[in-house]
Amino acid sequence: MARRKKIYEGKAKTLYEGPEPGTIVQYFKDDATAFNAEKKDVIEGKGVLNNMLSEYFMTGLTNVGIPNHFMKRLNMREQLVRACEIIPLEVIVRNYAAGSMAKRLGMDEGTQLPRPIVEYCLKNDKLGDPLVTEEHIAAFGWATQQDMDDILSLALRVNDFLAGVMYGVGIKLIDFKIEIGRVYEGDFMRLIVADEISPDSCRLWDIETGQKLDKDVFRRDLGSLTDAYSEVAKRLGVMPKASTPMTKPHLIN
Known part of the structure; x- marks a missing residue:
């Protein structure tokens, strides 16, 4: 398979040429940054969660008639989007x-x-x-x-x-x-x-406790970012409520 051509790499995502003209593959990284990248870390599983949650929200926008670039999720970390x-x-x-x-x-x-x-x-x-x-x-x-x-x-x-x-x-x-x-x-x-x-x-x-469930958890050192994002995913039904946060795949013998 030919190596994909990288178009752009940002703080949280990398963009590659898509399989068809006018398409892009958007890859979600585990990198976390704050304060204009002055604070950096790699949070295992963050990219997987953001990929799944962004798919959920973009699909919802499509369903209510709000145009967006999302086409389909390709795998745990990548989605196909329309070039714009x-x-x-x-x-x-x-x-x-x-x-x-x-x-x-x-x-x-x-x-x-x-x-x-x-x-x-x-x-x-x-x-x-x-x-x-x-x-x-x-x-x-x-x-x-x-x-x-x-x-x-x-x-x-x-x-x-x-x-x-x-x-x-x-x-x-x-x-x-x-x-x-x-x-x-x-x-x-x-x-x-x-x-x-x-x-x-x-x-x-x-709503009840004021607990932060977003990147402020990382910005302000308030705990586990993947736990916070997983909580959002579980409430929305993107992840089963009994599941653990997304991490790297493990081989099973």
Whole structure:
């Protein structure tokens, strides 16, 4: 078999050319990073969990009519996705104050916001993914005004879906980030949700206890990241409730 061509390697995923034109194989790594990669570790099983959870969420988006790049899961760590032109923005939807917003505005973490707030950051690791406004986005040509209207609509629809799914299993959706890509069909262009949706890209708190079930467990040294992600997967039915966290496969004699 010919060796696959690597297209891009990021902090948590590696992208390879797909088997057909217009497709990409997305590989989920076990690497965990925080604070713009200043804190790093390898968390065994994390990539498997994120692959399965992202499949669950993307499939759910498809079922409610929200376009996204997911095609199918190939194995425990890889999924086939549609190639798209990524808009260089992180789109963040916040339902409660947490993380950088809480620090920036001097708010207590967990304060419910009067309505979902959508923020945009420029995707640039060297600059620390700085917060940008719609004025910046328009002036520098990262997206058109029509794009921004469509991005806002997509982000809020994803928020409605995720918040409802999480509430149903006793989890509060604090915030999340997504990426948006452009796909072209002849002369027609449309925007779709891309990248991943997983506990790496969401803040998830237990409704009753406030326990964190997301990457803040790693950022703040609050325990086992795979235990936290496995708890989310078990509540959603992605993993059997009696199962143990995903680890490397073992040979059985």
